[in-house]
Amino acid sequence: MDFELSEEQRAWQAKARKFAREEIRPISLERDAIEDPAKTWDWEIIRKGSKLGFRTMAVPKEWGGLGTDFVTQALVMTELARADSAISKAFSQCWKWSHLIAASCTEEQKERFLKPFLADDTFVLGKGISEHSAGSDNRLPPADDPKAGLKLRAERRGDEWILNGEKAFIANGNIGKLFFIDARTDPNAPLKQGTTMFLVPRDTPGFRSGKVYNKSGWRFYQNGEMIFENARVPHANVVGEVNGAVRKSGGAGGDTTGGDLFGDLELAANALGICDDACETALKHARTVKQGGGVLFEQQLIQLKLNRMHMLTEALRSFVMRVAWEHDRRIHSPNPGLAMNFSTDVVQEVTELYMDVRGGAGGAMDAHADKLVRDSIIWSHLAGDTVQRLKVAGRLGR
């Protein structure tokens, strides 16, 4: 066994740590405190990070990207999340769909979409799957209800597809420049056989953004509604095959390397960054704050909490790095999903312990502890809810 990182991996990690400490950390709490959910985004940090390669690092080298491996990506996500989980996600969301483009788009599509993505520091990506009445049904389509799942309709008219319907909770929905949109192209077929994926640029006629959701945490990273009213998308923008969006053999668009697989690693690695932040800050707090004549750290209960925080965090780190390493070797297993589920339990317990260590005496709470706890609550929905656990159990049972 070899846990050593390569020189290149260490360089990326150091670069991410520096950027996170110097640029992200100083704006983290102020962005979190903005009350209007549509005003939390900051293009300046995206531009700065993009110039350092943090927006495009997952694009393969042959296409002009930086071609980093999964281990590097995990290291960078963790470092960025250590300064702000939501800003880390804002960058890695672009990697998620870079993987999808690389795996599923034709050369012609790559030419049309990857090049502008690489050239423009403010070009961010998104993918629309969820709808108001179709969330879990997309993740785990029920065998006994073939009509379940997304309803957004696409109908062919000549060389175009006409899209009608709404997407909900879509990351970057109001600011992204290019989206992958799953639409029902055969309403009579089950989800897996009747859905097609389309590349939909922001300026598509008939497409507009709706409201921005007002999330508890992850304030910087915006989720919005997407509304399609006779939106016209050229046939050339179909990803993969018509009615082939969700293939049995792989993830979206027949993707077996990135996309879905990356998403599991992504949430686990991001959670790890929050845990690192919580551990580091809790330890510092315990060693400096005085209570009852001594520093907090002298109390056994505080030591036990710090012990548990670090124990869980290091266990998660081992799991995250193993999954990243397995991805780089194209080893397929239920581990990414298990790591993602596990990261939910870990990030929530660790941040709650951190909140305990900081205390809430007199009805005041430290803003940083408050933020980490709110940021981590989204894992309940994205990574560790019943459906996400059953979905992974399904992989075990196969």
Place this chain on the structure above:
Amino acid sequence: MFNLHLSPEQLEIRDTVREFVAREVKPVALRPERLEPFAKPLLAAQLEAASRLGLRTLALSEAAGGAGADTLTCCIVTEELAVGDPDIAAVLAHTAALARRLERAMTPAQRERLLTQFVADERFHLALAERGIAVAQDGGEWRLNGVATAVDNATVAKLFVVQARIHDGIGALLVPRDAAGVSVRAQGGHWFHGSRGEVDFSDCRVSGGNLVGAIGTMVPPSGALSLGIGRAAYEAALEYARIRVQGGRPIIGHQAIAAKLAGIAIGLEVARAAVWRAAWASDHPEAFADRSLPDLPLQSIAEAFAPEVMLRAVKDAAECFGAMGVMRDMPLHKYVHDARVCLHSGEGSSGARLHVAAAITE
């Protein structure tokens, strides 16, 4: 004799408050702007309506114009109110409990002079300043100086009960809000329930007739409050699970969701048993004497246990709502926050645990 019956009066007041909350509090408390995690003005009209129902004077004796409710009844009322709005519940719980302590510490003449006003005025609340105030006797008067921080009900109180070292022991001075030298600063943020603030006494003078006996330490209502918050989340999740269809059926039809809801119900019942037992015990000290109850700080046990179990419960309830469970303009996010406040307010769950530890190692 092990008896878990509530009295007809207790059942009636529970139903009355439950109906009041459903009709008058919930519709207002659930407006999206009130769900946001920022400091919000108290629901003054609802607070007054609750007072008209007798909830502010609940624990005063009937002779003094109250309902003579015991601790268990107060606990039941606090839970019911907190289902609708924990802030109203906390304000009323403080005033009601403090009024009862005060009545016991007063002379008949003081009751006549001060409690009559309190009973008559629906907007009359009480606050206890436990620490930070120095008092000195000056002729027939008392002079107060100092700042009391994190005082519950500070912004709504018309009378402050200031506990201080008097002569050789602890006593309390009653200081009207409008006395010269009293100023109140509301505490911001959203990490407490009810109203909280800083009370500044500078060369404030009250007459010798305002001195009463010691009030003692107030028991925070965090156990009963957390039950109400847990109930609200549970009821919302149960209702939603019956109408939300995913996976081919209402989600309550899935084993995993039904079992999750069952877990919440189990948590609620066990936590309520702990909270009620502690309340009943404080109404029946003889049950310690005859060895029916263990020689343990049951109140601290309830405080250590209930808020922790309720946080787990509201998080599980929120999960049933998917993405809507984490949105600021939806109720579940607020219930999660409110449950965290119970866990961290007062001495907190960890503090209560240490209190139990101290008791068993004595």
